[in-house]
Structure formats: C-alpha cells, structure tokens
Amino acid sequence: MSFRKAQIAQIRLMSSHPEVYEPCDDSFALVDALLADRNNLLEHQPTLCMEVGCGSGYVITSLALMLRQEAPGVYYIATDINPHAMRVTSETLEAHGVHAELINTDISSGLEKRLAGLVDVMVVNPPYVPTPEDEVGREGIASAWAGGENGRCVIDKILPIADYLLSDKGWLYMVMLTANKPSQICLQMREKGYASRIVVQRSTEEESLHVIKFWRDFDTQADAKEKAATNKTVPARVMESLVSQFPLSSFWRSCGSHSS
C-alpha cells in the first residue's frame, strides 16, 4: 500500500519548548488517521489545508510531508494561541524542509472573513480534557489540554468555525475522547449537513481516543432540511447509523487499540 512509504515528521527533528505540547498519543493518532486516509486526500486534491492548534508542529509537518510528492502546490496554514508553539512549529517545519504559514491567533481569528469556504482540509487536535471551566485558555501549557466541562469548551467553538471555513468539498479531522461525547458532536454536525466516520480509534487505560472525519453530505443535508421542515427530531435512519458507529463506550474500552 502506498501510504506505508509516506513520510511523516521525525521525532528527532522536532523542536520543543517547556510550554509547548509535545507529540503524544493523540498527535500520533491524528497523523495515523491522515496516513490511513492519504490516498483519499491525494484524490481530494486540496488547495488549502489548515491546522488549528498546531503545538509542536508534528501534525502539520507530517501532513505537508505526506502530500509533498504527489500534491506539491498545496497551501498550509497553521494557527495556535500559544506564541511559543509558533516558534517551535516554525523550527519543526524548517528541519523537515516544508513550509506552512503560521499565525498566532485564537482559533482562526483574523482569517475568518477572507478564508470562508476556502479550506479543503482542516485538522484539529484540540484541548479536550475535562477540567473546571476557568482552566481553559490560561497562559502556559495548561491551555494545550484544558477543555472545560466535558472537555468541550474549545471543541464547541471550533466546530461552527470549521463549518464556516470549509469549502464545499472540505474535510475536517478532529481528535476527541469518549468523555467529549463524540456521538453528540456527530449529531450536531449532522444537523449542519455533515456525515462523519471514525478513522482511528484507540484505547488506553483511562480513555478512548477517536479521530473523526466530517464532510458535507447531500443525503445528510436533505435529512437536516427534512428535520427543519417537519421540526421532528433526527430521522430514524440517521440515528441508526450513528448508534452503529458509536457503540457503548464500555465496548470501546474493551476492544483495545486498533485503527480502521
């Protein structure tokens, strides 16, 4: 399979800083999801790819490396709220010989007006750990993981922005935990006309990580319209497909680590 040959960022070439999130299981899961979907990404022919919350730069560097050969003309943008992360990402990119445009900002503030509808691929490994609300967005390393109630504080801000920025053919890949209630997130995205699929799922002792891919889907949009028109709850068929994707979390926990 061709994706096995694809290059990704190398740990020994990564820059670091005490206040910047180091590549971890969640970062690896996201890159594995992108690798698993690499052939689709190449067919997708993205013009513009964006990462929100790039941290060390591991993910955006890997994405740029894995598409570099076959899709040389892609524009990469990465943002982070942490100024140190910008410097670290910049050094990581340079050490791997790839480029992304970096912007030190809150999610995509300053880009929204002009970038609306232009992003073909968005990747996000957000701060998702359930914490007290007042720990979210604090200075320093805590803002890398502190996610507020159910870990959803930053995720819930990013989702509508992603909807706004994604092109018609745009894809979103996002990391989440069982504690973030991924099935609820997928339902909310359904209502905006997005289909979703788990690309990678991995369990550790304490948590179960998922990388979920979202894309605009005409069937889903029709369902969303039907729902709006009749003011009913989610159509039964949608509910069924969601439940089959998201079995009980106890099942997730017991099924060990594997990717799909």
Next chain:
Amino acid sequence: MRLLTHNMLSSNIKGVANGFPLGIEVEKVIEKQVELSADFLRNLFPKIEWKALVDAARTMGYAELPEEVDSSMLDSNEFLTKFHHALLELHLEEGALVCPETGRRFPVTKGIPNMLLHEDEV
C-alpha cells in the same frame, strides 16, 4: 508571512467594520524560491483581492504586478511568474500589520503575525 496570507487576513478587533486590507509596515522582507504551480495559481486567482495584493507587493518593494487583471491573463507565463512571485515568494519577515480603521499594529516577528487581541478588543 507570504502575501497570500496577508490577502486572507483582516483586522479582528471588535467593532471594526472594514478591517481589510491590513496595512504593512516593513522592517525586513526576505525572498524564498518556491516551485511554480500553474494549477494552484489558477485555483486561487478568483479568491484574491487583487488591489490588496498589488498594494502589498508594492509596499514590499515589488511593483511588477499589473493594476488591472482578468482571468485570460492566467494563460500568460509572464503573468503567472509575477503573480507567483508576489503571492508566494515575498515574505514579510519583520514588521507589522496595521488595522486600516483603528491603526492598531499587529507585530510580525520571524515571519509570524501575532493577531492575539487584548481583553478590551475582543
């Protein structure tokens, strides 16, 4: 920061209605060669605010872009080369972006714009 990114950025200060384009204060410009992709330029051309790009390039010391454009020019290699150079090869390495309405400066350090707002600007 490349000028394509400049073309995508607006002032994000609360209450600002016309935050685009941001002014550019130049301290240091660098040039980095990038391989030209005609497909990429053609895809992006309709999304570019042309006047903002022409003015930004001029501020960065590159005055070769035509003031008026239309999509038929995308067949000309000479035009594509200039468009490519302005959009992707000129980097604002040090300087600032300036909100056209309030004059607020957003510093650009080592090529990275800082668009973070103060509490009273959000």
